[in-house]
Amino acid sequence: MSCSDNVDDRLSVLPDDILSQILSRMPSTFAVRTSVLSKRWRYSWMLVTIIDFDDQYVHRIGGLYSFITFVDRVLELCKTSHVINLFRLRLSEIFPKESRVLKWIEKAVRLNVRELDLQVHTLRFPVSLFACQALTKLRLECRRVYDYDLSECRVNLPCLKTLEMVGFVNSYADIFKLISGSPVLESLSFEVRWRPHLDETDCIFNIPTLKRLKITSPSLANRSNRVVLNVPNLEYLFVGGELDSLFVTENVSSLVEACVSFSYIRFVQCPLWFNLLKGLSGVKSLSVQHNPSTTPVPNFPNMKRLELKSCWNRGQILQFLKSSPQLEHLYVEKLEYSDWTKPKRLPVCMLSKLTAINLSNCNGQKWEMKFLRYILGHAEVLKTLTVTWGNIGPVKEKRLHMKLPAFPRASRCCEIHVPGSGSPSTIVKRTGQFELLHLGKEKFVTMNKIYTFHSLN
Numbered sequence: 001m002s003c004s005d006n007v008d009d010r011l012s013v014l015p016d017d018i019l020s021q022i023l024s025r026m027p028s029t030f031a032v033r034t035s036v037l038s039k040r041w042r043y044s045w046m047l048v049t050i051i052d053f054d055d056q057y058v059h060r061i062g063g064l065y066s067f068i069t070f071v072d073r074v075l076e077l078c079k080t081s082h083v084i085n086l087f088r089l090r091l092s093e094i095f096p097k098e099s100r101v102l103k104w105i106e107k108a109v110r111l112n113v114r115e116l117d118l119q120v121h122t123l124r125f126p127v128s129l130f131a132c133q134a135l136t137k138l139r140l141e142c143r144r145v146y147d148y149d150l151s152e153c154r155v156n157l158p159c160l161k162t163l164e165m166v167g168f169v170n171s172y173a174d175i176f177k178l179i180s181g182s183p184v185l186e187s188l189s190f191e192v193r194w195r196p197h198l199d200e201t202d203c204i205f206n207i208p209t210l211k212r213l214k215i216t217s218p219s220l221a222n223r224s225n226r227v228v229l230n231v232p233n234l235e236y237l238f239v240g241g242e243l244d245s246l247f248v249t250e251n252v253s254s255l256v257e258a259c260v261s262f263s264y265i266r267f268v269q270c271p272l273w274f275n276l277l278k279g280l281s282g283v284k285s286l287s288v289q290h291n292p293s294t295t296p297v298p299n300f301p302n303m304k305r306l307e308l309k310s311c312w313n314r315g316q317i318l319q320f321l322k323s324s325p326q327l328e329h330l331y332v333e334k335l336e337y338s339d340w341t342k343p344k345r346l347p348v349c350m351l352s353k354l355t356a357i358n359l360s361n362c363n364g365q366k367w368e369m370k371f372l373r374y375i376l377g378h379a380e381v382l383k384t385l386t387v388t389w390g391n392i393g394p395v396k397e398k399r400l401h402m403k404l405p406a407f408p409r410a411s412r413c414c415e416i417h418v419p420g421s422g423s424p425s426t427i428v429k430r431t432g433q434f435e436l437l438h439l440g441k442e443k444f445v446t447m448n449k450i451y452t453f454h455s456l457n
Contacts (some may be wrong), residue, residue, distance in 0.1 A: 049085040051078070051108075055094045064094050075107045084108070088117040095121060102126050109135075130155045130181065142167035155181025165190040172201045179207065189214035191241075203245070204228040214238040217245070229279070239276065240289075243269050249279030261289035261309070270295045291316055300324045304353075307331045313338030314371050321347035321354075331358040335368050342374065350379045358386040364400045373407045382411040387418050 053071050078084075087108040091101070098121075106126045108116065115137040116129070125140075130153045138160060160182040165175060175190060186209055202225050205213065210231045215238065229237075230250040237252070240261040258280045265273050273291075278298040280286065286300065287307040297319040304326055308317065311334045318340075321327065327349040357375060362368050376385065387404065389397050404416060 050088070051084055051086070052088040053104075054088070054090045055092060056090075064096070067094060068096055068100065071104060075104060078107075078111055084111045084113045086115040086117065087111070087113045090117070090119040091121060092119060098124070105129055125153075127153050130157065130178070133158060135160055137162040139164040140167070141165075153177075157182045158184070160185060162187040163189070167192075172203055176204075184209055186210060187212040189238075191216040202226045202228060204230070206230045208232060210234055212236045215240070217241040237280070243272050243276070246272055247276045247279055252279070252282070255280065255283050257285040258283045259287040261287075263290065265290055265295075274298065297323045301326065303327055305329045309333045311336040314340040314367065317371075318343060318347070321349055325349055326353055328353050329356045329358075330354065332360070334361045335359065335371060337365070337367050340367070340370075346378055350375075352381060354379050355381055355383045356386075357382065357384070358388075360388040361390045362387050363390045363392050364396060369403070372404070376407045376409045376411075376414065376416075378410055379414075380410045382409075382414045385414060385416045387416065389418070 051074070053067075053074075055067060089101075089104060089108075101120055102124070105116075105118065106128055109126070109128045109132045112134045113132070114134055116132075116135060117139045118125075119141040121142070133156075135157055136159050138157070155178050157178075161184055163178070163182060163185060165178075179185060179188065185207060188205075188207070188210060189212075191214075203215075205228065208231070211233055213229075213231065213234055213236070215227070217240075226246045226248055228248045228250060229252055232251045233254050234252050235254055236257045236259075237255060238259045238261070239247070240259075243262050243265060260276065260280070262273075274295050277288075281298050281300050282302055283300065284302050285305040285307075286303055287309065289309045291297075291308075291312065297316075300320075300323055303324045306320055306324060306327055306329070308320070308331065312332055313336050315338055317330075317332060317335075321330075322343075325348040357379070359368075359372070362372075372385070372387065376382070389400065392400075401418060404418065
């Protein structure tokens with residue numbers, strides 16, 4: 001027996017469930033082509049639990065006509081008794097006729113599919129899609145205006161727990177009709193890329209089962225609608241895109257984590273921004289992308305983790321520290337220049353709670369080093385300060401490595417981690433009256449301090 005025969009024999013003795021898992025992780029075009037090359041595997045692709053039709057591989061099977069023929073043939077051979085965990089259809093480069101796409105979706109629904117992922121150009125969806133009894137997850141991504149037209153549909157999705165919608169909408173009423181027909185919905189995400197300027201419909205989320213919500217909306221001037229959140233079991237909230245709506249948080253009593261990501265906040269949007277943050281004041285973890293310098297920060301009595309993305313000045317950071325007495329972990333992506341006077345009163349969190357701070361993209365500017373000196377000199381229970389340098393070069397980086405441990409520290413158990421891009425990571429520990437700085441393989445003593453250098457790798 002040849003070596004190739006031995007290899008073929010090893011593949012042939014694999015159980016059907018293992019073959020199914022292997023083939024399910026391939027795009028359907030590859031799964032079928034792999035199967036037909038083997039005598040043992042010839043029909044094993046029909047056991048897969050994931051059917052994935054992605055037109056990015058269309059050039060490998062001969063173009064549009066071959067792709068359509070392939071999809072038709074695969075769906076024709078699939079039996080209704082065949083349970084499909086995931087059916088994915090992504091059409092971003094080719095444009096089959098709408099009638100054929102509807103036929104494919106209807107066939108997938110008849111296969112008792114549990115998860116549907118559709119990225120299509122169709123103007124309508126088949127009525128059967130919105131009455132699929134086995135469906136637990138649905139993702140719809142469309143590229144044309146008026147795609148979500150559910151005016152003639154009766155939505156009944158009793159098992160749907162996850163709903164993701166991306167595309168253009170004519171009215172929010174269609175989206176909420178779909179939501180209302182999903183009584184056990186737990187995760188909802190919708191990204192609206194366009195909607196009519198005349199649509200001032202309020203978005204009222206009255207969903208008692210919802211645990212995760214993600215909203216991304218486009219920029220529209222003169223918007224006067226509201227986003228009302230009455231979701232008592234909501235644990236995670238993401239709000240992004242452009243801030244053009246008034247958020248009203250009627251009931252978010254279970255909210256633990258929130259992420260607010262806006263690329264820019266205009267002056268006229270500042271009241272909307274403050275109102276949104278105020279409605280999130282009960283969270284334990286908050287990630288914020290942008291904050292207007294003129295807007296005050298509401299109190300966050302329960303917040304333990306704070307992530308400040310993009311650029312922030314020292315005054316803005318201090319506002320959050322003062323407003324978060326329970327804060328334990330702080331991350332700042334970039335510190336920008338600003339005039340700043342050292343506050344007379346320390347934030348409460350720096351006296352008893354703040355144990356970890358992470359500052360990224362630090363270039364060793366004066367205002368950055370003053371901020372680090374202030375933090376080290378006043379954070380009494382700080383355990384870890386992580387500083388990531390920007391593109392400053394090895395010479396300046398080494399000089400900063402020497403400067404940072406010289407700052408006085410209020411906490412005697414503080415470690416300073418400096419993961420350098422061009423040099424080994426740096427850790428500075430204070431133990432008793434000595435300081436240990438780990439960087440290279442050298443060791444020296446100066447000013448009653450022992451510095452030991454060794455590689456961390």
